Amino acid sequence: MKKLFVVGAAVMLLVLSLTGCGSDSLTLNVYNWGEYISDGSEGTFDTIREFENWYEETYGQKITVNYSTFASNEDMYSKISSGAVSYDVVIPSDYMIARMAQEDLLLPLNFDNIPNYKYIDDTFKGLYYDEENKYTVPYAYGIVGVIYDANVVDAADAQGWDLMWNEKYSGSIVQFNNSRDAFGTAMYKLGLDVNSTDKTVWDKAYDELLTQRPYVYSYVMDEIYNIMESGEAAIGAYYAGDYFTMVDAQAENVDLQFYYPENTNFYVDAMCIPSCAQNKELAEIFINYMLSEEPAVANAEYTYYASPNSIVYNNETYIEDMGEDAMAILYPGLENFADEYNKAAYRNLSTEMLDYLNTLWENIKIN
Amino acid sequence: MRLSAKIYSGIIFAFLFAPILVLLIFSFNEAKSLSVFSDFSLKWYKELFHDRNTLESLRNTLVLATAATVISTIMGTCAAVGMNKLRSKWYRAALNTVTDIPMTNPDIITGISLMLMFVFVGRMFGAANSLNFWTLLLAHVTFCTPYVILQVLPKLQQMDKALPEAAMDLGCTPIRAFFKVELPEILPGIITGAIMAFTLSLDDFVISYFTTGNGFETLPIRIYGMTKKTVTPKMYALATIIFFVTLALLLISNFVDNEDSRQLQKEKKKRKAKHYK
Numbered sequence: 315m316k317k318l319f320v321v322g323a324a325v326m327l328l329v330l331s332l333t334g335c336g337s338d339s340l341t342l343n344v345y346n347w348g349e350y351i352s353d354g355s356e357g358t359f360d361t362i363r364e365f366e367n368w369y370e371e372t373y374g375q376k377i378t379v380n381y382s383t384f385a386s387n388e389d390m391y392s393k394i395s396s397g398a399v400s401y402d403v404v405i406p407s408d409y410m411i412a413r414m415a416q417e418d419l420l421l422p423l424n425f426d427n428i429p430n431y432k433y434i435d436d437t438f439k440g441l442y443y444d445e446e447n448k449y450t451v452p453y454a455y456g457i458v459g460v461i462y463d464a465n466v467v468d469a470a471d472a473q474g475w476d477l478m479w480n481e482k483y484s485g486s487i488v489q490f491n492n493s494r495d496a497f498g499t500a501m502y503k504l505g506l507d508v509n510s511t512d513k514t515v516w517d518k519a520y521d522e523l524l525t526q527r528p529y530v531y532s533y534v535m536d537e538i539y540n541i542m543e544s545g546e547a548a549i550g551a552y553y554a555g556d557y558f559t560m561v562d563a564q565a566e567n568v569d570l571q572f573y574y575p576e577n578t579n580f581y582v583d584a585m586c587i588p589s590c591a592q593n594k595e596l597a598e599i600f601i602n603y604m605l606s607e608e609p610a611v612a613n614a615e616y617t618y619y620a621s622p623n624s625i626v627y628n629n630e631t632y633i634e635d636m637g638e639d640a641m642a643i644l645y646p647g648l649e650n651f652a653d654e655y656n657k658a659a660y661r662n663l664s665t666e667m668l669d670y671l672n673t674l675w676e677n678i679k680i681n
Numbered sequence: 682m683r684l685s686a687k688i689y690s691g692i693i694f695a696f697l698f699a700p701i702l703v704l705l706i707f708s709f710n711e712a713k714s715l716s717v718f719s720d721f722s723l724k725w726y727k728e729l730f731h732d733r734n735t736l737e738s739l740r741n742t743l744v745l746a747t748a749a750t751v752i753s754t755i756m757g758t759c760a761a762v763g764m765n766k767l768r769s770k771w772y773r774a775a776l777n778t779v780t781d782i783p784m785t786n787p788d789i790i791t792g793i794s795l796m797l798m799f800v801f802v803g804r805m806f807g808a809a810n811s812l813n814f815w816t817l818l819l820a821h822v823t824f825c826t827p828y829v830i831l832q833v834l835p836k837l838q839q840m841d842k843a844l845p846e847a848a849m850d851l852g853c854t855p856i857r858a859f860f861k862v863e864l865p866e867i868l869p870g871i872i873t874g875a876i877m878a879f880t881l882s883l884d885d886f887v888i889s890y891f892t893t894g895n896g897f898e899t900l901p902i903r904i905y906g907m908t909k910k911t912v913t914p915k916m917y918a919l920a921t922i923i924f925f926v927t928l929a930l931l932l933i934s935n936f937v938d939n940e941d942s943r944q945l946q947k948e949k950k951k952r953k954a955k956h957y958k
Contacts (some may be wrong), residue, residue, distance in 0.1 A: 320730040341896065343895040344894060345895070347906070347909055347910075348903070348905075348906030348907040348908065348909055348910065349906075349907050349909070349911075349913070350909075350910070352732070353732065353733070353734055353784065354732070355728055355731065355732050355913075355915070360733065360736075363733065378896075380895055380896030380897075381898075382895055382896070382898045382902075382906075383898070383902075383903060383906030383907070384906055385906050385907075385908050385909050386909065396796070397800065397804075397811075397892050398796065398800045398803065398810075398811050398812045398894075399810055399811075399812050399895045400809045400810050400895060422924060475946060519826055535908065536908060536910070536911065540714075540715050541910050543714050543715075543717075544714070544715075544717070549903065559910070560712060563712060563713040563714035563717075564714070565714065565717045566717070590809070592809060604831070613807055644937065662738060
């Protein structure tokens with residue numbers, strides 16, 4: 315039975331050597347959304363490994379990138395604010411950045427280390443969550459549009475938010491299963507302010523959603539992929555980038571199409587450095603690397619989201635790979651992104667408004 | 682009656698295995714979709730073995746599960762042996778209940794309380810990262826150990842108390858008696874306990890989610906991170922592989938159990954035979 319102990323000890327030694335504690339090479343901790351970076355699958359560019367190689371070649375020092383993922387802004391926020399773990403680079407969404415900046419959870423960037431910031435078009439600067447461009451470098455953005463199955467929906471009906479309220483397609487409409495986004499569709503339809511602090515405004519949107527309710531097939535979040543791809547439902551709203559993911563997997567008798575209603579939601583995800591960062595300069599070098607041509611193009615192609623980086627959307631191979639139609643949808647030629655965005659994006663609501671919104675939302679789902 | 686019994690077990694099996702079957706089938710799908718099966722292909726298996734991050738998280742999960750299993754099996758066995766030797770019945774019952782608590786506690790409570798403790802201790806020592814691989818390992822050992830005790834203790838109670846005593850009478854030191862006589866006797870319990878600990882550790886999401894640090898991503902955490910976009914079919918392939926590995930482990934554990942009871946019966950027969958002679 316001594317053997318058992320020998321085996322046990324050997325396993326422990328193996329474990330110790332595998333976890334590689336006590337190594338003195340540099341480490342960089344990156345925290346990003348799941349499936350939000352080109353990771354080398356299906357022969358794509360392996361961003362993290364390439365960065366490690368590039369860094370070693372350029373600076374002559376070995377570096378290990380610890381790359382972890384989160385599924386929602388709130389998950390990320392709770393990890394960072396607990397103070398239990400430190401990350402050097404995080405990529406949250408706009409409203410969460412505003413909140414983190416307000417709570418002093420972000421460090422101001424030193425743009426001397428990020429010369430590639432010049433590639434970011436001016437129209438993506440001065441956005442509401444970081445008006446002075448102190449904390450963030452935008453990574454990707456998306457615009458909500460309406461996705462419909464052209465085999466079911468008449469082309470003439472495919473206009474504006476009205477399609478999602480069209481009785482003719484009762485039973486094949488899917489709506490967001492998330493209070494903010496669902497109310498958003500109704501408020502953009504009615505031309506209301508999505509960040510209103512006036513309860514009567516929200517009541518109007520509530521009535522609108524109640525009218526829609528009988529036509530709704532189901533309230534969904536990421537189930538929408540399967541439901542739309544298989545043709546189970548024919549009309550739903552989602553982000554432009556995700557539309558292409560659906561088209562890639564659509565069934566044979568489904569023909570998904572996409573358009574933007576007149577008012578709609580925008581979001582921006584941006585790279586920033588949280589206050590718990592251990593190696594700020596290294597983080598800035600990483601951010602700068604992410605803005606350089608090869609990784610930026612690879613990431614935009616991998617995620618299908620629009621890039622605010624001018625060397626991406628002007629890149630010829632990128633334009634060719636995405637195709638004309640996709641480019642037209644992803645980059646709808648906004649004259650002034652910042653203005654449109656600041657007008658239409660969701661902001662943090664006060665706790666009181668959030669509570670009120672959730673009560674209304676629950677009523678819709680119960681009724 | 683028989684037909685209804687068959688139908689009933691059919692329904693039960695459908696409930697248990699239909700989801701796994703769907704996953705299994707679609708892991709061989711050429712297309713990315715979950716609604717259309719276009720063609721049989723091993724594409725996603727190939728993709729899986731080229732996905733460095735997923736393989737690394739798989740490696741992390743396995744390293745963690747192995748380490749947690751070894752530690753919790755040793756600790757659990759020691760604890761069970763000690764508990765079995767307690768004279769006071771009341772004390773033993775109390776200890777039994779206490780070791781059961783981590784099993785009946787909801788994972789989320791175990792996870793959050795462990796995280797709070799690690800952060801508290803980490804802050805006390807001024808660490809920037811109070812959560813890391815070691816906290817994760819501690820957490821896994823914490824929830825695995827009770828299951829090992831649960832498996833080993835009944836084996837100890839089943840064992841004839843006279844056996845180790847006889848060994849000692851014949852000149853064994855207590856330690857030697859333990860290794861020569863008791864351990865072989867309770868080994869099936871230890872193996873089952875170790876297998877349970879391994880599968881539990883492999884499977885755990887909630888507790889790991891709260892106690893892991895920044896560089897150590899286990900497989901369940903990685904898959905959870907994918908849910909914002911779609912979970913890629915690579916994961917179906919991986920889940921299929923894991924399913925079969927777990928199945929194999931279960932079969933082994935059942936085999937060990939059967940072998941054990943068969944031997945027990947043989948011995949009984951032998952004893953009886955001797956008795957009649």
